[in-house]
Amino acid sequence: MANTLSKLNIYVNGTNLALFSSFKLGDPEVNNFTAGSGTGSVSQGFASGQYPYARSITMGLKVEF
Numbered sequence: 217m218a219n220t221l222s223k224l225n226i227y228v229n230g231t232n233l234a235l236f237s238s239f240k241l242g243d244p245e246v247n248n249f250t251a252g253s254g255t256g257s258v259s260q261g262f263a264s265g266q267y268p269y270a271r272s273i274t275m276g277l278k279v280e281f
Contacts, residue, residue: 223280231272 219281221279221281223278225276225278227274227276229274232269233271233273235268
């Protein structure tokens with residue numbers, strides 16, 4: 217009995233792949249102020265050495281016989 221391929225699904229998903237901004241120091245939404253400190257929403261765009269948000273790419277393959 218020969219197995220035949222009945223379904224093949226390939227997918228790719230990406231997050232934070234591109235940033236379009238005139239801000240010179242990276243991502244303007246990254247800061248080291250936490251919510252509840254009183255300065256969280258006021259300090260957006262203030263960069264003092266924080267890492268930018270990570271880029272992630274997820275790929276998958278689903279095969280059914």
